[in-house]
Amino acid sequence: MLVVTVLLLSVTVVPDISGFVALAADRIELADQVAAAKWGTGQPIDDPPREEQVLASVAERSVRLGIDPASATAVFRDQIEASKLVQRALFRRWHADPGSRPTHRPDLLTEVRPRLDRITEDMLEALKAAERARALPSCERKLTWAAFRVSARRDLDRPHRAGLHRALGSFCGAQLVSW
Numbered sequence: 633m634l635v636v637t638v639l640l641l642s643v644t645v646v647p648d649i650s651g652f653v654a655l656a657a658d659r660i661e662l663a664d665q666v667a668a669a670k671w672g673t674g675q676p677i678d679d680p681p682r683e684e685q686v687l688a689s690v691a692e693r694s695v696r697l698g699i700d701p702a703s704a705t706a707v708f709r710d711q712i713e714a715s716k717l718v719q720r721a722l723f724r725r726w727h728a729d730p731g732s733r734p735t736h737r738p739d740l741l742t743e744v745r746p747r748l749d750r751i752t753e754d755m756l757e758a759l760k761a762a763e764r765a766r767a768l769p770s771c772e773r774k775l776t777w778a779a780f781r782v783s784a785r786r787d788l789d790r791p792h793r794a795g796l797h798r799a800l801g802s803f804c805g806a807q808l809v810s811w
């Protein structure tokens with residue numbers, strides 16, 4: 633019975649929603665590299681000018697893609713807050729446990745942010761593909777299930793699950809049920 637239920641739920645996950653969730657998880661996992669790039673440099677986790685740049689580019693690309701810029705901007709504000717949530721959690725962990733600190737410092741400007749920018753482009757395409765699914769009453773249920781599946785498949789730990797949860801907050805235009 634459980635197997636049948638799981639199979640039925642899997643086929644009802646709209647690929648557009650799970651595609652977006654997978655990209656949100658990629659962005660959440662990339663927060664580790666962002667944090668490693670900043671750790672020990674004195675560079676703060678919050679970078680408001682960069683955030684404005686990301687959001688301005690999202691608004692501009694949304695118009696070109698024909699999706700609502702206000703809604704896309706809200707979704708990306710979530711991505712930014714989620715990334716900072718994970719970075720702060722990692723900094724706390726690294727302060728408390730020196731053995732867990734990163735051994736390599738990637739370059740934020742030339743390595744990490746270009747990867748974030750590529751994910752942003754893919755996420756906007758995924759948002760466009762998910763436009764109809766986002767407006768349906770089933771959106772939250774499917775989103776919750778997709779998030780649960782990607783968290784399990786990637787074995788995300790608590791801070792990353794919390795980050796993913798934060799990242800999906802306004803995807804359906806309503807509060808996401810906790811999982």
Ligand SMILES: C=C(O[C@@H]1C=C(C(=O)O)C=C[C@H]1O)C(=O)O
Nearest residue numbers: 666677678679682683711712715
């Ligand atoms: C990811 C970064 O950290 C924060 C989060 C940002 C984001 O998610 O796009 C942008 C700027 C920072 O406030 C970064 O500095 O690039």
